[in-house]
Amino acid sequence: MTEKLLYLNIETSKQLDQANGLNDYPEKVIQIGDGNFIRGFIDWMIFEMNQKSNFGGKIASIQSTPRGKNVPKLNRQDKLFTLILRGIENGKTVNRKHIIDSINKTINPYTNWEDVLKIVEQLEIEFLFSNTTEAGIRYEKEDYSEDVSPLSFPGKVVALLYHRYVHFNGDKDKGLIIIPCELIENNGEELKRICLKIIEDWELSNSFIHWIEEACVFCNTLVDRIVPGYPKEEDQQLFNLLGYYDELLTVAEPYHLFVIEGPSSIETKLPFKQAGLNVYFDKISSYRELKIKFLNGPHTMLATIGLLIGIKTVREGMEDYLLISFINKTLMEEIMTTLPYSEKEKARAYIKQTFDRFANPFLNHRLINISLNSYSKFKTRVWPSIYEYWTKFGENPKRLTFAFASLLYFYKDERKNYEIKDDIHVIHKFHQFYSEFDNSKETLVAFIRNLIHEEFLERVEDLGNLYEAIADDFMRIDREGIKSALLKLEEEGDL
Ligand SMILES: NC(=O)c1ccc[n+]([C@@H]2O[C@H](COP(=O)([O-])OP(=O)(O)OC[C@H]3O[C@@H](n4cnc5c(N)ncnc54)[C@H](O)[C@@H]3O)[C@@H](O)[C@H]2O)c1
Numbered sequence: 001m002t003e004k005l006l007y008l009n010i011e012t013s014k015q016l017d018q019a020n021g022l023n024d025y026p027e028k029v030i031q032i033g034d035g036n037f038i039r040g041f042i043d044w045m046i047f048e049m050n051q052k053s054n055f056g057g058k059i060a061s062i063q064s065t066p067r068g069k070n071v072p073k074l075n076r077q078d079k080l081f082t083l084i085l086r087g088i089e090n091g092k093t094v095n096r097k098h099i100i101d102s103i104n105k106t107i108n109p110y111t112n113w114e115d116v117l118k119i120v121e122q123l124e125i126e127f128l129f130s131n132t133t134e135a136g137i138r139y140e141k142e143d144y145s146e147d148v149s150p151l152s153f154p155g156k157v158v159a160l161l162y163h164r165y166v167h168f169n170g171d172k173d174k175g176l177i178i179i180p181c182e183l184i185e186n187n188g189e190e191l192k193r194i195c196l197k198i199i200e201d202w203e204l205s206n207s208f209i210h211w212i213e214e215a216c217v218f219c220n221t222l223v224d225r226i227v228p229g230y231p232k233e234e235d236q237q238l239f240n241l242l243g244y245y246d247e248l249l250t251v252a253e254p255y256h257l258f259v260i261e262g263p264s265s266i267e268t269k270l271p272f273k274q275a276g277l278n279v280y281f282d283k284i285s286s287y288r289e290l291k292i293k294f295l296n297g298p299h300t301m302l303a304t305i306g307l308l309i310g311i312k313t314v315r316e317g318m319e320d321y322l323l324i325s326f327i328n329k330t331l332m333e334e335i336m337t338t339l340p341y342s343e344k345e346k347a348r349a350y351i352k353q354t355f356d357r358f359a360n361p362f363l364n365h366r367l368i369n370i371s372l373n374s375y376s377k378f379k380t381r382v383w384p385s386i387y388e389y390w391t392k393f394g395e396n397p398k399r400l401t402f403a404f405a406s407l408l409y410f411y412k413d414e415r416k417n418y419e420i421k422d423d424i425h426v427i428h429k430f431h432q433f434y435s436e437f438d439n440s441k442e443t444l445v446a447f448i449r450n451l452i453h454e455e456f457l458e459r460v461e462d463l464g465n466l467y468e469a470i471a472d473d474f475m476r477i478d479r480e481g482i483k484s485a486l487l488k489l490e491e492e493g494d495l
């Protein structure tokens, strides 16, 4: 840490003439999870709404797992943190810095559950936002005790709603609008489904269920902003520029998109538009397909292939001729063909924008972070394009096939250029296969066929020679190395 620098807090921000944190708006929002994304997205949006609209509300932020570390960090900084938005916007370089002051309170529910309950007794609370990663929206059977925080995220939601319901004697005007930001399909519906299951486990009353149905709203959402988070490689340099030290310094791109599917009544309560934010109250399916196929999909491919090559960040990947060409042709010549004609123009514009976002010269979006849980991400983000291409044309999309082979090779590579971050069952499955692998194509094809039928398709369907094609690419990567295999693919494409 650089000596002589001040720590970020209200006093420091006043000295720097950047004190925003002095308004005393009431808490209107409960936030569960306090990671990089929710701070760089929701907390920033609420900050913007407080500056530019009549929203006038602050956040009570609740730690979502016992291992969370951000509550003491936020407390040391008077709940402030710095967000740097860097990138190219409409052809112009953007480098904006904000001291975000939208959080009013932070609570560790495992040590201070009573304080969390007091929050939901507040009349002004209207919204519950969350980001607990995809792992958070999951059913876990657990016991209920009024005095202790449930462990799971949906358990917390039920306990909080129940306390509010009892506190306000079932008043239908005191429900909450629940807006989860986890990147899973139908996140709102899924959270509600799990909450209802927990209510059943805990044998809470039918009238509480009616209150949830009538007074509360669970919205499905889609979020989009690249938030690499804490800038490890350049933190000292940035502290010197800022003039203070901030343990929660967060870097993100300026681009943002938030699509919320819910009743139109909530639009007036959340004046995102008035604050100039790129937020739509709309059906999310078409936005979702574009984002998953043309942004998250290439991210997953870039992460596995890039790490195999020895590349560390998305931007570096965008400087590698072979990789750009691979991603570009995969998107334009293969994934694009899976879309209906009416969607293609929109997709072309989205791809162009995605390339600009990936090449953002000011972000170091680390491939190792993106590679977390690559196996399940490939299944939801890349595999659908492979399957749709195959069913449409009856042949293999050769670049996507190569991406599949690279994914399998990613879990084999023993050179330890990178650390595999994945579910223990996935790591175990590959470890078991590779430790007994006899290097024969036959064994590999059988493994791939089985994997596709059991885990990707979840049924048996003959996909022609797709299994062999993946095995051939895998063996080529193994024999010649990833770069040379990629070069061959590029040369074949040009024939
Ligand atoms: N970083 C990005 O660019 C970005 C962009 C869009 C969406 N997202 C989504 O946001 C998620 C979080 O990313 P981040 O960058 O904020 O990471 P992060 O590690 O900074 O934050 C993760 C948060 O989730 C909580 N969490 C983790 N596992 C949990 C569980 N099982 N139950 C409850 N809470 C749990 C953590 O306590 C923490 O608050 C990702 O999974 C991703 O889907 C990230």
Ligand SMILES: O=P(O)(O)OC[C@@H](O)[C@@H](O)[C@H](O)[C@H](O)CO
Pocket (backbone or CB within 6 Å): 183, 223, 224, 225, 226, 227, 295, 296, 299, 300, 369, 370, 372
């Ligand atoms: O966040 P993950 O780990 O689910 O996926 C990695 C990236 O693809 C993702 O974070 C994107 O940057 C984000 O979805 C952009 O909105």
